[in-house]
Amino acid sequence: MKTDILVDTRGMACPMPIVKAKKALDGLVSGQLMEVWSTDKGSLNDFQAWVRQTKHELVKHEEENGVYKFLVKKS
Amino acid sequence: MKDQTTIVLFSGELDKAIAAFIIANGAAAYDHEVTIFFTFWGLNTLRKDDAVKTKKGLLEKAFGWMMPRGAKKLGLSKMNFGGLGPQMIKHVMKKHNALSLPQLIELAQEQGVKLVACTMTMDLLGLQQEELIDGLEYAGVAAYLGDASNGKVNLFI
Numbered sequence: 119m120k121t122d123i124l125v126d127t128r129g130m131a132c133p134m135p136i137v138k139a140k141k142a143l144d145g146l147v148s149g150q151l152m153e154v155w156s157t158d159k160g161s162l163n164d165f166q167a168w169v170r171q172t173k174h175e176l177v178k179h180e181e182e183n184g185v186y187k188f189l190v191k192k193s
Numbered sequence: 194m195k196d197q198t199t200i201v202l203f204s205g206e207l208d209k210a211i212a213a214f215i216i217a218n219g220a221a222a223y224d225h226e227v228t229i230f231f232t233f234w235g236l237n238t239l240r241k242d243d244a245v246k247t248k249k250g251l252l253e254k255a256f257g258w259m260m261p262r263g264a265k266k267l268g269l270s271k272m273n274f275g276g277l278g279p280q281m282i283k284h285v286m287k288k289h290n291a292l293s294l295p296q297l298i299e300l301a302q303e304q305g306v307k308l309v310a311c312t313m314t315m316d317l318l319g320l321q322q323e324e325l326i327d328g329l330e331y332a333g334v335a336a337y338l339g340d341a342s343n344g345k346v347n348l349f350i
Binding site for chain 1: 215218219221222223224289290291292300304
C-alpha cells in the first residue's frame with residue numbers, strides 16, 4: 119500500500135512518537151495514509167488508544183525486529 | 194469543541210514536573226486543548242534561569258534565594274541525594290533519548306499548551322512576572338475551574 123508520509127521515530131522516547139505522528143497527520147487530508155516507525159515498547163498500546171480517540175483508522179500494525187510499524191488512515 | 198485536559202502542577206520537583214509535561218504533550222497530540230495551572234512550588238518550574246532585578250522585601254528575597262531558580266534547578270522528590278539525584282536522572286534520560294524538562298516545556302509551548310501562573314501564590318512566594326519565562330498567562334482559581342469544568346482529564350500533581 120502506498121503511504122503518503124513516513125514518520126520515523128525510532129530511538130525516540132515517550133511522548134515523541136505520538137507528538138510526531140500528530141504533527142504529520144495534521145499535514146494530511148482525509149483518506150491519506152501515514153506510516154509510523156517506533157522502537158518505544160509502549161507504542162502498540164499508545165497508537166491503538168490514540169487512533170481510537172482521535173477517530174482515525176489503524177489500518178495495519180506489525181512488529182519487525184523490535185521496530186513497530188503502524189499504518190494510519192486519516193479520518 | 195475540542196476535548197480539554199487540565200493539569201495543576203503544585204509540586205516543584207523535577208520528576209513530578211517531567212510527568213506533568215509528558216502528559217500535557219501527549220494530551221496535545223490527542224488534539225486536546227491543554228492547560229497547566231502552576232501554583233505554589235510548581236511556579237519554580239517557570240522561573241528564568243538567570244536572576245532578574247526586581248523590587249522586593251527581605252522576606253520575598255529570601256524566598257527567591259531558597260527556592261530553585263527554574264526548570265534546570267529542580268530537585269527530585271525521591272533520591273535527591275543533595276542534588277546528585279537530578280544529575281543521575283538527567284544522565285539516564287539522555288541515554289534513553291527522553292526529552293529534558295526544558296525541551297518538554299518548549300515542546301508544550303510549541304504545541305499550544307496553555308501555561309497559566311497562579312497570581313495569588315506568586316504574591317505569596319514573592320515571584321514577579323519578569324522573573325518567569327515568556328508566553329505565560331496569569332490567572333486565578335476561577336480561570337482554572339473554567340477550563341477544568343470542560344476537562345475530560347483533570348490532574349493534580
